[in-house]
Amino acid sequence: MVKNKIQELRKARKVTQQELADALNVTRQTIISLENGRYNASLTLAHKAAQFFSTTIEELFIFEDEENI
């Protein structure tokens, strides 16, 4: 399972789940499930989210299988 920093960044920027959902063109349910680790984002959604937070996919998502530097 891939973890992510979406909730952390969203709260830091004082954005609601609904606002983020609208910005990424998904439903609020999708944001909830992503933040709570119920499933992985698609590549496209991951990219949109990274763009929204002005970061990269590699920084926004945490891939645990590998050695974390």
Place this chain on the structure above:
Amino acid sequence: MVKNKIQELRKARKVTQQELADALNVTRQTIISLENGRYNASLTLAHKAAQFFSTTIEELFIFEDEENI
């Protein structure tokens, strides 16, 4: 649809589709479909592929919706 440089990099390194498939733990069919643009990679597969080619997802995949710099 998201494009990618997988075939380009694979050939540059003289790796066969089967070898790449084995390295990424997917089937050869998945590699063929990715290279020929039949569908998008999952986030996990995109990450594995980026690692395999020692690059980042943002460099390996081309997201066309946005303004490309």
Place this chain on the structure above:
DNA sequence: AAAATATGTAAAGCACGCTTGACATTAAAT
């Protein structure tokens, strides 16, 4: 305290990433 906003759960359904298997075509090796 009451109303409104924000976050969460649950469940059914569709779309698509990926697998499996079987076969066709082209290029390389002997």
Place this chain on the structure above:
DNA sequence: ATTTAATGTCAAGCGTGCTTTACATATTTT
């Protein structure tokens, strides 16, 4: 020339990302 390796097509099926709807529980606002 024949075999072997590499790339490709087609089709059926499974798992899961994402949607939709409906309701429950905070938290904030007035």
